[in-house]
Amino acid sequence: MAPTTFEQKLAHLKREAEHYADYLSDEEVEDEVATKAHEEADFCNDYSMAVVVGGLPVVDEAKHGKLLNVVKKIFGQVGAVVDIHMPFGASGKTTGYAFVEYDQEAHANDAVRTINNFALDKRHTMLVNKYADIERFQQTPAEFVASKVDKFTEPKNLQTWLTDPARRDMFMPSMKLLEKKSLRADGVHDFFWSPTDPILAYWAPEGNNVPARVSLVELPSRREVRQKNLFNVSDCKLHWHPNGTFLCVKVTRHSKSKKTLYTNFELFRVHEQLVPVEMLEVKENIVAFAWEPKGTRFATVHGEGQQRLNVSFYDMDGGSKGAKEVTLLYTLADKACSHLYWSPLGNNIVLAGLGEINGQLEFWDANEQQSITVQEHFKCTHVEWDPSGRVVATAVCQPLDNSYYKFTMDNGYTLWTFQGKQLLEEKKDAFYQFLWRPRPRTLLSDDEYNHVVKNLKKFEKRFDQMDRLKERERLAAEKAERNRKENEFQELLEKRLATAAARRAEYVALLGGYDSEDESEYIVQSHTYDDVLEIKEEVMRK
Structure with missing residues (x-):
């Protein structure tokens, strides 16, 4: 039916x-x-x-x-x-x-x-x-059952470091032209803001019988803090010190025939009265320039070759008896270096050979004037210091320009300590960029900071004790895990041996009680044989 x-x-x-x-x-x-x-x-x-x-x-x-x-x-x-x-x-x-x-x-x-x-x-x-x-509707219970309401847990605040105490997103409501007029800078070619002060630096090339010039303008007053005229200029590059204390202008000059190029540095002491300027002439080609973030030193890579170049270290306050004048500290000859990367804390610097040098990395101690170690990250294209100055990241990234296929292999990044010890190596296909998370400014006041510096040894003892405690906990956890695995293995082994013994007994029973692997079932006999291999007679004289 x-x-x-x-x-x-x-x-x-x-x-x-x-x-x-x-x-x-x-x-x-x-x-x-x-x-x-x-x-x-x-x-x-x-x-x-x-x-x-x-x-x-x-x-x-x-x-x-x-x-x-x-x-x-x-x-x-x-x-x-x-x-x-x-x-x-x-x-x-x-x-x-x-x-x-x-x-x-x-x-x-x-x-x-x-x-x-x-x-x-x-x-x-x-x-x-x-x-x-x-x-599903047929399975609906006849009596109403209220759903369980979970206890509210406040989520982690991901916007802690916003300046608004109410943690609201902030934006610029409007942007108007300062004093409703522009800053007049005839022929400006390039400009950069000071990292710390409202000072704008720009340079303009020569033209109409007017020499090239570098100008520093303070805003919003529009007061020209300093101006320097330059002659026979082919190009200029502006390099601000991270603290805004110095400005380096790398000037590439040409001879009157315009067949010969040479370089000199115009160094502005921005925070000093009347902003004095010093000139440093370098006869060789300048490949790279970098300021020490927390200090008065800078380093340059110079030379005429492509593989083996020289690295020189200078000090803005390196004169005798602490005089404020540019002084050459020392020069490293024949280095496989094309880029310079200072630690955010200063002193330590990575002499990196990127591009055609295929990623040679030399970790250098500027104070001790000695090499810590030399490493290699093949085809390295980027070097990034951790904001704390403790870790360096090197990466092989794919560019988005015409050289895309040149870096399709070995993509990824490697982490090193500031002393050049490798911490981690990760391979990533189609890897394009590596950036550290910005480190927020210190939450300590000046008095608290000075208190920490003054009592640093006491804090070091406490931190060392905490590190030792964490290390003991880590070793204890590793030992417990190892013992657990050993016990699991021993239990599994005993179980397998018991199973094998039971199966062996069944096998012996099938053979009528004869165990082919039992040595007592065999009789060992030894036989000795003597074979005559050769007989030779010799007649000896008396």
Whole structure:
């Protein structure tokens, strides 16, 4: 007898699913049986692509085919229909509902959204629901159970370092021209702001019988703090000291014939009265220049070659008896160096050979004037110091310009200590950039900072004690983990030995009690044989 009601139809389908699951999983290995039965049950009970249609006309068998075609035409406009089942009741007529199966779950969802409450005629309106929804609604408990409300936990504040105490995002509401007029700078070629002061430095090339010039302008007063005229200038590069105390202008000059180029540095002492300027002439080509972030020194890379260059260190206050004059400290000859990277704390510097030098890295101590170590990061393209000055990152990044394919191999980054000891190496495909998170300014006041410096030895003892405690905890955790693994291995070994012994006993029983691996079952006999290999007679004289 065919099922007539919806509940009977649902129970019938469940019995069929269980039957098919048992049938398909027959004669399988135990581990595979559970997996296959679960997969087959999910497959047989997957009604995500089926919808139930109610509100259909009740017709006899003669009109069944016509109604079926009408329903199929309507639902076929949404997506491909796999099957439509319109069951008959005990009276020989349809029950007023049908089951429609699509090839995709998305089509079933679209049918519920678009065809539900669709008027088939004046007396019949189709009600469309997902089969899974009807089954879920039937399992709804009769009594209401309130959901559990989790205790509120304040999330981590990711905007701690904003200047607004209320931690609100900040923006500039408007930007207007200062005093509603521009700063006049005829022929300006390049300009840079001081990192710490409202001072703008710019340079303008020669033109109309006017020499090239470098100007320092204070804002908002627009007062020209200092100006220096330059002659026979081909190019200028401006380098501000990170503290804003000095400005270096690298001037590339040419001879009157414009066939020979030479370099000199114009060094401005910005924080001194009248901003004195010193000139430092260098006969060789300048490849790189870098200020020491916290100090008065700077370093240059110079030379005419491409592979072996010289590195010179200068001090702005290196004169005799502390006189404030530019002094050459020392020069390192024949170094594989093309770029200079000072530590944010000063003293330590990385002499990096990038580009054609293929990533040679020399970690140098400027105070001791000695090399700490020499390392290599092949094809290194970027060097970045950690803001704390403790770690250096070197990276091979893919550029986005025409040299893209030159750096497609060996992408990734390496972390080093400031002494050149490798900490970590990571390979990353399609690696484009490496940046350290900016370090916030100190939260200590000047008095607190001075107190820390004064009592640094006391704090060092406390920190050393904490480090030793953490190290002991780490070693104890490693020992506990090692003991746990040893115990697990020992238990597994004993279990396997017991299993092997039991199987061995069964094997010996099958052989009638003869154990081929038992040495007591064998008799050891030793035989000695003497073989005469050669006999030789010699006659000896008396």
